[in-house]
Amino acid sequence: MNSSELERLAAQTLNPPYDELESVQVYANLLEQTTTWDSVGILIDEGHKATVILLLENTQINAMLRFCLDADESITAIEHLKPKIGKIFFGSYQGHSISEEELKSRKKIEQIWKNIPDQIVEFSLDKTKEFFLQNGAAS
Secondary structure, eight states: OOHHHHHHHHBGGGSOOBOSHHHHHHHHHHHTTTOOOSEEEEEEEGGGOOEEEEEEETTEEEEEEOBOOOHHHHHHHHHHHSOTTOEEEEEEETTOOOOHHHHTOHHHHHHHHHTOGGGEEEEOHHHHHHHHHHHOOOO
């Protein structure tokens, strides 16, 4: 793959959200061949209009994706994406909506993530399950 293809792969958000768990799993397996990450971030905006899943190495976003799955499948997707010894972080972009333009740019999403350190907390898998059960599908 050339660098342009790798960038498009790393920014699944250029496309509509995945609506099947199998698609998320295939995407993750493909990414593992070209990208590394040590934790997963869940970024939501005000009103929970957008949810972006971030694959992080330290604080750098190496890939990002969206999916629209039911709560149970969303949890399974996060479990599949999370490295065995990795962590899950939850970040809230309070008072703002994530625009379509921002969704298409890893740099812009990374800037948002870096600008909200006080709104980022580590989540356990149980807390992640609670989030998806209370808020429904990610999109």
